[in-house]
Amino acid sequence: MKGATETPQHTASTLVELVERGGAAIEGDAPSWLRDARAMAIERAAAIGLPAKTDEEWRYTDPKPLLEGQFSLPRPGAHEGDDPCEHMEIESAARIVFIDGRLAPEHCRLSGLPSGVEVSLVGTGEEADVEERLAPIVAQGIGGARDGLEALGAGLITGGVFVRVDAGVTLEKPIVVVFRAEDGSPVLSAPHITLIVGEGARASVIEDHQGSAGATGLTLGRSEVRVAKGAHAEHAMLQRESPGRHHVSTLRLIQDAESHFHSDRVLLGGAVTRNNIHATLQGESCEAVFNGLYTPEERQHHDSHIRVEHMAPGCNSRQYYRGILADRSRAVFTGRIYVKDVAQQTDAIQSNSNLLLSDAAHAVAKPQLEIYADDVRCTHGATSGQLDADAAFYLRARGVPERVAKLLLLQAFAGENIDRIENEALRTTVHALADDRLGAALERNT
Amino acid sequence: MHEPLLKIEGLCAEAGGVEILRGLDLEVKAGEVHSIMGPNGSGKSTLAKVLAGREGYEVTSGSVLFKGQDLLELEPDERAREGVFLAFQYPVEIPGVSNMQFLKESINAVRTHRGQEPLDTVGFLGELREKLAVVGMNEQLLQRSVNEDFSGGEKKRYEIVQMSLLEPSLCVLDETDSGLDIDALRVVSEGINRMRSPERAMVLVTHYQRLLNYVQPDIVHVMVGGRIAQSGGKELALQLEERGYADFTGVDDPAQQTNPQEASA
Numbered sequence: 001m002k003g004a005t006e007t008p009q010h011t012a013s014t015l016v017e018l019v020e021r022g023g024a025a026i027e028g029d030a031p032s033w034l035r036d037a038r039a040m041a042i043e044r045a046a047a048i049g050l051p052a053k054t055d056e057e058w059r060y061t062d063p064k065p066l067l068e069g070q071f072s073l074p075r076p077g078a079h080e081g082d083d084p085c086e087h088m089e090i091e092s093a094a095r096i097v098f099i100d101g102r103l104a105p106e107h108c109r110l111s112g113l114p115s116g117v118e119v120s121l122v123g124t125g126e127e128a129d130v131e132e133r134l135a136p137i138v139a140q141g142i143g144g145a146r147d148g149l150e151a152l153g154a155g156l157i158t159g160g161v162f163v164r165v166d167a168g169v170t171l172e173k174p175i176v177v178v179f180r181a182e183d184g185s186p187v188l189s190a191p192h193i194t195l196i197v198g199e200g201a202r203a204s205v206i207e208d209h210q211g212s213a214g215a216t217g218l219t220l221g222r223s224e225v226r227v228a229k230g231a232h233a234e235h236a237m238l239q240r241e242s243p244g245r246h247h248v249s250t251l252r253l254i255q256d257a258e259s260h261f262h263s264d265r266v267l268l269g270g271a272v273t274r275n276n277i278h279a280t281l282q283g284e285s286c287e288a289v290f291n292g293l294y295t296p297e298e299r300q301h302h303d304s305h306i307r308v309e310h311m312a313p314g315c316n317s318r319q320y321y322r323g324i325l326a327d328r329s330r331a332v333f334t335g336r337i338y339v340k341d342v343a344q345q346t347d348a349i350q351s352n353s354n355l356l357l358s359d360a361a362h363a364v365a366k367p368q369l370e371i372y373a374d375d376v377r378c379t380h381g382a383t384s385g386q387l388d389a390d391a392a393f394y395l396r397a398r399g400v401p402e403r404v405a406k407l408l409l410l411q412a413f414a415g416e417n418i419d420r421i422e423n424e425a426l427r428t429t430v431h432a433l434a435d436d437r438l439g440a441a442l443e444r445n446t
Numbered sequence: 447m448h449e450p451l452l453k454i455e456g457l458c459a460e461a462g463g464v465e466i467l468r469g470l471d472l473e474v475k476a477g478e479v480h481s482i483m484g485p486n487g488s489g490k491s492t493l494a495k496v497l498a499g500r501e502g503y504e505v506t507s508g509s510v511l512f513k514g515q516d517l518l519e520l521e522p523d524e525r526a527r528e529g530v531f532l533a534f535q536y537p538v539e540i541p542g543v544s545n546m547q548f549l550k551e552s553i554n555a556v557r558t559h560r561g562q563e564p565l566d567t568v569g570f571l572g573e574l575r576e577k578l579a580v581v582g583m584n585e586q587l588l589q590r591s592v593n594e595d596f597s598g599g600e601k602k603r604y605e606i607v608q609m610s611l612l613e614p615s616l617c618v619l620d621e622t623d624s625g626l627d628i629d630a631l632r633v634v635s636e637g638i639n640r641m642r643s644p645e646r647a648m649v650l651v652t653h654y655q656r657l658l659n660y661v662q663p664d665i666v667h668v669m670v671g672g673r674i675a676q677s678g679g680k681e682l683a684l685q686l687e688e689r690g691y692a693d694f695t696g697v698d699d700p701a702q703q704t705n706p707q708e709a710s711a
Contacts, residue, residue, distance in 0.1 A: 388538075388540075389501065390538045391538050391540045391543075393500055393501065393522060393538075394534065394537070394538040394540065394592075395540070395543075395548065395551075395552075396499075396521070396522040396523040396526065397498050397499075397522055397523075397525075397526055397531075397532050397534075398526055398548070398552035398555075398608060398612065399523055399526035399527045399552050399553075399555040399556040399559070399612065400523060400548075400551045400552055400555055401523050401555060402521065402523060404551060404555075405523070408543050408547065408548075408551065409540070409542075409543065411542070411543075412540065412541065412542025412543045412591075413542060415542050416541075416542055
């Protein structure tokens with residue numbers, strides 16, 4: 001293990017200062033391709049600018065706490081000691097654990113993968129030759145970033161995993177990656193996941209972001225998913241970070257023809273959360289499902305920002321996002337469906353519903369359609385309201401106590417999206433987490 | 447003489463600032479079946495909702511005693527556990543809550559209140575199968591959501607299933623005959639008749655006489671303008687069937703009497 005002495009890169013600074021100081025600001029022992037990527041990300045962020053509340057895309061989420069909070073990068077070296085993570089009872093093909101941005105090698109399991117499946121570690125000092133496959137994807141992510149924060153997320157990379165499944169190979173069990181924040185001092189971790197699924201292949205990755213009660217700092221995550229012709233890919237993210245930690249993560253998806261993709265994103269924790277999805281359906285006849293649930297409470301802020309681009313004919317996309325808001329929480333849903341002129345026979349649905357448990361909670365829904373083809377079916381619907389009083393009365397009129405009646409209705413509302421989660425173990429975990437959370441929220445919000 | 451199961455005195459209630467019940471008196475004894483008939487807007491359904499404790503209906507004066515206790519003090523779920531059952535005119539669809547979950551929560555809340563052991567799944571299914579069979583339903587519905595995609599007739603039959611499962615001491619049936627074809631009406635009536643017992647009372651709120659061909663009431667009340675205008679035996683229902691409510695309202699077409707609050711409720 002390397003020493004934990006303070007070097008310039010581990011001194012706390014804000015993202016604004018980091019960008020102002022420029023690419024040379026991050027030194028250390030990272031491999032050269034990664035140092036280049038970080039420098040490129042910082043330069044790109046400087047060029048296009050960090051987001052401001054005056055930007056249309058950040059109108060309902062003030063980026064200030066993300067940009068002006070003091071964060072330090074993870075100390076070098078691996079994490080040693082116990083595994084403090086909460087693990088799902090899940091059968092995984094491989095498990096990788098990061099704690100406070102550092103790999104925890106003792107708690108990882110990478111052996112026994114079928115042939116045709118590569119799982120490589122990134123940015124941990126232990127990687128082999130992943131750079132030549134990963135560097136172009138990272139560069140593409142930085143180049144395509146729409147604001148400086150996204151550029152930083154695409155290129156800072158404090159650690160991560162590169163998964164590649166060869167054409168025709170089926171990986172039945174998911175790769176599970178756990179990112180755990182333990183440290184009470186504000187750590188900036190930039191986890192980077194890549195999932196490349198070859199032609200006709202099948203694979204899934206589950207990210208579990210979690211933290212101890214007192215953890216602070218910022219997660220700036222990036223997930224790059226490429227789905228080749230006729231392939232099936234699933235990506236799930238469970239965000240159960242500490243209430244004091246901010247979380248920004250971007251899923252960048254590119255799909256080839258006749259491929260299938262399914263995304264589950266569950267936002268439970270965090271202080272300010274920004275959940276970005278940028279999907280490009282570039283081949284014909286793709287299918288993509290974006291399933292999401294958020295349950296902010298207290299003063300949490302959960303913002304989901306989804307852009308689905310139909311670039312070729314005959315693709316289906318579905319956005320299903322639901323939220324239950326308690327206390328003084330805030331939620332934002334912005335979903336854009338973009339249909340290029342050649343993307344005839346596009347079938348796109350977007351639906352967002354919010355349940356407000358308190359008068360002080362506030363939800364914003366901004367559905368956006370941008371359609372340049374004429375033979376398409378695109379629908380969007382957004383609703384926001386309280387629990388159905390008629391339904392609650394009906395249950396109570398049958399003797400069901402008020403709190404149980406309301407909990408049943410909340411579970412039913414959330415359950416529609418939880419039941420859509422592809423992985424059964426994750427689904428069971430989310431059901432249990434949501435039940436506890438909603439039960440407690442009802443206690444406070446009556 | 448027994449103390450009445452339900453004793454309503456001088457009940458006045460309003461909804462949305464409009465007075466609907468205007469000094470209603472009613473006594474129902476255990477074992478009796480009462481029918482409350484009346485034109486649209488007379489306050490029949492409001493009475494049913496007030497008894498069940500629906501929000502939005504405010505009792506401004508009067509009293510309701512159920513088994514000697516003040517019913518109006520109780521929350522809707524407490525009333526149900528105490529033995530008041532309202533069969534809804536429009537049973538509510540609840541997507542995502544399965545009938546299995548719903549019925550188990552319901553029966554076990556009532557059983558626990560009565561000091562009985564909660565039923566496990568096997569015991570519950572045993573109880574339920576029998577009740578379902580009476581109205582020609584089967585347990586496949588357990589996996590479906592409450593009332594979701596039920597036909598009008600199924601919803602009404604399902605109300606009877608719930609009623610027989612919970613074994614209430616006072617059954618208030620709000621327009622349970624509305625929207626039923628003749629076969630469904632027969633099935634539902636059979637379910638109601640099976641529930642008649644010396645310990646149980648029923649109040650059938652209905653606009654038409656036809657339910658009463660199948661369920662014979664002991665006492666028929668005519669409700670007009672938020673109070674009971676006349677009470678009598680079942681011959682009163684036949685008289686209403688022949689002559690309408692004009693004798694009570696002074697208007698030939700009962701629809702003219704529609705109170706907008708009631709109609710939309």
